[in-house]
Amino acid sequence: MRLVKLYANRETFNTVHFNETGLTLIIGAKTNQGSTYNGVGKSLIVELLHFCLGSKKNSEFEKKIPQWEFSLDFKIDGKTHVVSRNTSSQGVVHLDHKEIKLxxxxxxxxxxxxxxxxxxxxLTYRSLLPKFLRRGLKQYVDPRDTGDFSEYEMLVRNAFLLGIDVELISKKMVVRSEITRLKQLRQNFKEDSLLKEFYSGGRDSDILLSHLDQQIQGLNKKRDDFVVAENFYDLQKNADALAVSIEQDKNLIFLWRSAVENISESMVEQPHISLDRVNALYGELLENFKSFALKRLDEVTDFHKRMLENRIARLSSEKLRLIDKIxxxxxxxxxxxxxxxxxxxTLSQSQALDQYTVxxxxxxxxxAQAQKVRDYKAIDIKYSNQAADLDGVLSEEVKKTNNYLEETKEYRERNFSVFKSFVSDFYPNSPAGITFHNNEGNNQKRFDFDVKVENDSSDGINEVRIFCYDLTLLALRKNHKVDFIFHDGRLFANMDVRQRAQVFTLADRVVGNLGAQYIATLNPDFIxxxxxxxxSDEYQRLIVDNTVLELRDDSPSGKLLGIQVDMHYESK
Known part of the structure; x- marks a missing residue:
């Protein structure tokens, strides 16, 4: 894939034409003294290329430049294609004038x-493209990192473009992820309230399970013997009423029996007084009364006798009546x-339905508690077995990786010597290289991967490292058909003049041999x-003849969009 032309549906836009092969330079000129080179649109070109090549929605474009449509002509396998995308409808694009989804x-x-x-x-198209089209300041810090979210992603993407076996990388990640998943599953079980109590108490799962099973067995027998009385509560209410009535009757009978006993005692104790006793008691009194005012003593005694007989008859009648009532x-x-x-x-042999439900x-x-313990035991055994199996897999993968590194040593050295040769153009006496070492740690990294240039921290050495690494990926052409590299001007900021000159000399030679493109944006003071x-001929051929666009800050028309607009479009 080579870039041909970047343009827009606005006449103010300064179209960018890319040279078929070799160098393509875009200069951001400064005319206002005291101003910087920023703001003319050099870095915006990178973002617009990503926009046309399928990046995520850019809200700044939608907000600041609505209804702008940017188009990119490009070639793949010698055939020219065009892709267009509107800032106000970014979910769809037009590929070769046909509308498709992003x-x-x-x-x-x-x-x-x-x-x-x-x-x-x-590994996806969008994750690999930044290896050839870096965007944003963060992607110019480490040659290996182009917006990767994890060490695994960084490793697998670089290895893929360097021709390293990505199956080994993926296998370790998958196995380690599965081990982590099993550990998390086990931890989730431990977080259950029942199992948490089990762990905190240091209890044995077998003993706990046996205890639960014994309780369940006992309750099951009780359930099987359970007789449900639908009118249980009516029966219970009637029984309570009967008990109260019986108690009342017992109390009443007791009172009646006491009355009978009292009557019997009264009938036995008869107050009989003899006539002699009466004379002794009343004789002296009778002498003091006149005879016509007093009854004769025998009449009084007779009256008393009749009163006693009547009382006995009445008590006897009352006693008989009480005995009958009793x-x-x-x-x-x-x-x-x-x-x-x-x-x-009946109540003892049956219970209420809600009691049965309880x-x-x-x-x-x-x-349920017993099942949780069983599930845990099963998971624990499963985890133990699978962990042992996976540990075995990891061990085998370590061996496979060691064998792979040994068997492909010459292949890797041949490929990675390209990077060394590029670096030697800048630092002939500095060791440099791309390294892959087997990582046997408990992590998802199959390899310890590095891109090194050993030097006494010279200015621009990191930028040279990035440049040489990117050029290596282009030159190796492993698993890709991308025939261009685009570097933003920030790559050259810390380089000295000699390093910059060497960059363009080397890039011109390499892409010329490859039939590829090296595209860069520059400030005038960089060149x-x-x-x-x-x-003079080299300068004319390399720099002057390959400068396709010069952006200026003297007026809005000199900027890339041809208008004055402030946007924060770079991905963070």
Missing amino acids: AELNDWFESRLFSIPSNISG SQAEIELRKKQKDLDDALR LVGEISDLM SGMSDEFT
Whole structure:
């Protein structure tokens, strides 16, 4: 894939034409003294290229430049295509004048530009493109990092473009992820309230399970013997009423029996006084009364006798009446007692439906607790077995990786020597290289991967490292058909004049041999001193002839969009 032209549906836009092969330079000129080179649109070109090549929605574009449509002409396998995308409808694009969804565009590019194996996570067209088209300041810090979210992603993407076996990388990540998943599953079980109590108490799962099963067995027997009385509470209410009535009857009978006993005692104690005793008591008194005012003593005695006989008759009658009532009450009491006994017998043999429901619920709760313990035991055993199996897999993968590194040593050295040769153009006496070492740690990294240039922290050495690494990925052409590199001007900020001159000399030679493109945005002061590093013909051929666009800050028309607009468009 090579870039041909970037343009827009606005006449003010300064179209960018990319040279077919070789260098393409875009200069951001400064005319206002004291101002910087920022704001003319050099870095915006990178963002617009990503925009046309399927990046996520850019809200700044939608807000600040609505209804702008940007188009990119490009070539794949010698055939020219065009892709267009509007800032106000970013979810759809036009590929070769046919409307498709953004996801379809990315699938289209992925199938044509990268030979991505199936079932390898982290490898997509959009994640690999920044290796050739870095965007934002953060992607100019480490040659290995182009917005990767994890060490695995960084490793697998670089390894893929360096021709390293990504199956080994993916396998360790998958196995370690599965081990982590099993640990999390086990931890989730431990967080259960029942199991948390089990762990905190240091209890044995087998003992706990046996205890629960014993409780369940006992309650199941109780449930099987359970007789449900639908009118249980009516029976209970009637029994309570009978018990109260019986108690009242017993109290009444007791009172009646006491009355009978009192009557019997009264009938036995007869107050009989003899005539002689009467004379002794009343004789002296009779002498003091006249005879016509007093009755004769025998008449008084006779009267007293008749009164006693009447009292005995009355008490006897009352006693007989009470005895009869007691007899009737005892008959009724025995009947009530029998009814109460029957009711209590029924109640003792049956219970209420809601009590049965409570019993069933209790059994269910205990069974759930027991099942949790069984599940934990099963998970624990499963985890133990799988962990042992996975540990074995990891051990085998370590061996496979060691064998792979040994078997591919010459292949890697041959490929990575490209990077060394590029670095030697800048630092002939500095060791440099790309390294892959087997990582046997408990992590998802299959390799310890590094891109090194050993030097005494010279200015610009990190930028040289990035440049040489990116150029290596382009030159190796492993698993991709991208035939360009685009570097933003920030790459050259810390380089000295000699390093910059060497960048363009080396880039011109490499992409010339490859039939590829090296595209860069520059500030004028980045190239002003390079004329002393070239002959006049070299400077003309490399710099002047390859400058396709010069952006200026003297007026809005001199900027990329041709208008004055303030946007914060770079991805963070």
